[in-house]
Amino acid sequence: MxxxxxxxxxxxxxxxxxxxxxxxxxxxxxxxxxxxxxxxxxxxxxxxxxxxxxxxxxxxxxxxxxxxxxxxxxxxxxxxxxxxxxxxxxxxxxxxxxxxxxxxxxxxxxxxxxxxxxxxxxxxxxxxxxxxxxxxRRDPINRLAKALLDAGAIGKPRLMQHVTMGGGDGMLISVWRHQKNASGVLLDVGTHFADIMEYYLGEAETAYAQTRLHEKTRKNPVAGTDGTGGNSPAGIYGRWQKDMPAEFAATADDAAYATILFKSGAVAQYVEDHAAHGEHLWKRSIHGHLGSLDLPGDRSGQRLTLHRDGQDPIDDQALLDLVPEHRLNEATAALFGGDRLFEYNFPFPETDRKLIGVEYHELGTCIEHGRQPEVSAHEGARAVGLSYSLMESQVAGRALLVDEVCDDQVNAYQAEINEHLGL
Ligand SMILES: NC(=O)c1ccc[n+]([C@@H]2O[C@H](COP(=O)([O-])OP(=O)(O)OC[C@H]3O[C@@H](n4cnc5c(N)ncnc54)[C@H](O)[C@@H]3O)[C@@H](O)[C@H]2O)c1
Incomplete structure (x- = not known):
């Protein structure tokens, strides 16, 4: 160009x-x-x-x-x-x-x-x-996991487990992430995980969930300090967090416990709890009819592990042998230092900016060649719809069709937000 x-x-x-x-x-x-x-x-x-x-x-x-x-x-x-x-x-x-x-x-x-x-x-x-x-999804480790799934390394996916627990009563980055009318955590973080689930398993069909607002008062340990410390991804939020209140009311649900059925027949057990005390948990795995994948935290650069019956777990170069055609795209390969990676090791801010660089590169290519991006409005909206399906299911008291939430036919939880937006 x-x-x-x-x-x-x-x-x-x-x-x-x-x-x-x-x-x-x-x-x-x-x-x-x-x-x-x-x-x-x-x-x-x-x-x-x-x-x-x-x-x-x-x-x-x-x-x-x-x-x-x-x-x-x-x-x-x-x-x-x-x-x-x-x-x-x-x-x-x-x-x-x-x-x-x-x-x-x-x-x-x-x-x-x-x-x-x-x-x-x-x-x-x-x-x-x-x-x-x-x-x-652009994380090279998630790209490798998707290539392994597509190559049938674990056979037909049956069950995905996604469990994130932590947070206690602390503020997650900013006040607005705890306000229903501004985007609560189950949307702010949940859209990432919703996108990842559909990336791996295809479109979700139904969702049943219990959601909660556990911590009605959130605390900001950075208030009134010099802005260092606290929960500040990429190290740049402290300058704003120091001027946010030390304590404030939360209005958005902060925990979801769900069962999600995918159109493929796969099921996900999904726990996203931003109010958990005690042990912090991370678990993401996919079990199929031939084996399972154990997946590390997004943007961590850590290895994934493939387990197959009667074989030693694989977490190294041998993973790449199972996907001989797998290649990261030009920008990812240039920024992460290779087009076939099973691990990487950069400080978080560097990983963060590399992935954003990859997003920009794709945007430029789409503009230049008139192409649709990988995550177009369709996929972006589905992640929002799947996230809200959990909260809508809690209000409805039953399992919901995710398509109906995406299509705005089921929207009781969102009614107040739509009203706030004038929609
Ligand atoms: N992909 C990720 O990993 C990731 C991480 C963090 C945030 N985000 C997303 O990025 C977005 C911003 O989050 P953030 O953490 O930067 O929030 P933030 O509160 O730090 O910054 C938001 C900024 O938007 C400005 N703003 C408000 N209304 C505006 C308007 N009408 N026009 C232009 N600017 C306006 C505010 O003044 C503020 O400077 C959110 O959608 C959030 O979910 C994504």
Whole structure:
């Protein structure tokens, strides 16, 4: 690609800065198709911070602006990267598409199934690229696991177990992640896991869940400190967390215990508990009719293990022998240092920016060649719908068809959020 695509980042908080680092990672590898020309946030301090850091990392300073009108005045924008709060994803995305801009949008794609439907309709109407920034599935270890599944290494998948437990009464990164009308944790984190489950097992059919709001008061240990410490992925949230309240009311459910049936016939046992005390748990495994895969935490770089009856567990190079055709794509291979990996070892912020770099690279390719991204509006909306299926199931008191939640036919839990959004 010769001409760079003029790009703006919209939403210059934690993830906006992390996306900038991802863009710089891609540029340093000589693979960036973009020129960052705008940094947009109603909080101009945040927009200026991102612009300053862009100057350092990219060598050019994007124009800091406070809204899309001002961004349009920067001129020549072709693509935007939406890293705003989830409640604004649909309004920003729809206005951006109307202005003719392609986009990558952070997960959750929209705050409700209804918001997602509006985004899908606008993408279809305008023909703009809408890529959802689902970074977990792009992890080289998840890519290897998918290749092994596709190659039949464990046979036909029967049962996936996904268990994450921890969190206690602590604030997860920010206040808004505990507020139902802003995107609670079961949506914010749950969309990642929903996407991973459908990536591995195909579309979900039904979901039955018990969901809870266990911890009605959340505590922020960083309040009033110098901003170091606390729960701060990629090490950049402390500057905002120190000014958040030390204690606040949580309104969003923080735990889900579910059984999910997939259209393939596979079943998932799913536990996502952000309010657990005591032992913290991580377990992700898939059992099939020939064996099982034990999967490490996303973005950890740790090895997965293949177990087959009567054989020693395999967690090394021998995994790659089972998938001779498996190759990571150009950007992933360049950034992670190889196109066939069974492990990697980078500090978390570096892994984080590499995966975001991979997302940017795909967006550029889709814009250049008019292709659909791997996680398009369809997949992005399904992850939102599957996440809400758990909360909707709790309200309905029965198993639900996931398609009905995705299609906004079952929406009692989301009614208050839709009303808040004016939808
Ligand atoms: N993929 C991942 O691993 C990952 C990790 C963290 C966050 N995220 C996602 O990124 C998004 C942002 O999260 P965050 O952690 O950066 O939140 P944040 O609170 O740190 O930052 C949000 C920013 O958006 C700005 N904003 C609010 N309304 C806006 C508008 N209308 N236009 C432009 N900017 C606006 C805020 O001023 C703030 O600067 C969320 O959707 C979140 O789920 C994804």
């Amino acid at each position: 010769t001409e760079k695509i003029p790009l703006a980042i919209i939403g210059c908080g934690g993830m906006g800065h992390r996306h900038l680092y991802g863009l710089a990672e891609l540029q340093n590898a000589g693979l960036s198709p973009f020129e960052l020309v705008g940094a947009c946030d109603p909080n101009l301090d945040n927009a200026n911070s991102l612009a300053d850091q862009a100057q350092e990392r990219l060598g050019t300073r994007p124009q800091p602006v406070k809204d899309l009108e001002a961004l349009a005045a920067v001129g020549a924008i072709q693509a935007v990267d939406i890293t705003t709060l989830p409640a604004h994803h649909h309004t920003v995305a729809i206005e951006a598409m109307e202005r003719g801009w392609h986009m990558m949008c952070e997960k959750p794609m929209g705050l409700t199934a209804r918001a997602c439907k509006l985004m899908i309709a606008k993408a279809q109407e305008t023909g703009r690229v809408l890529s959802v920034a689902e970074n977990y």
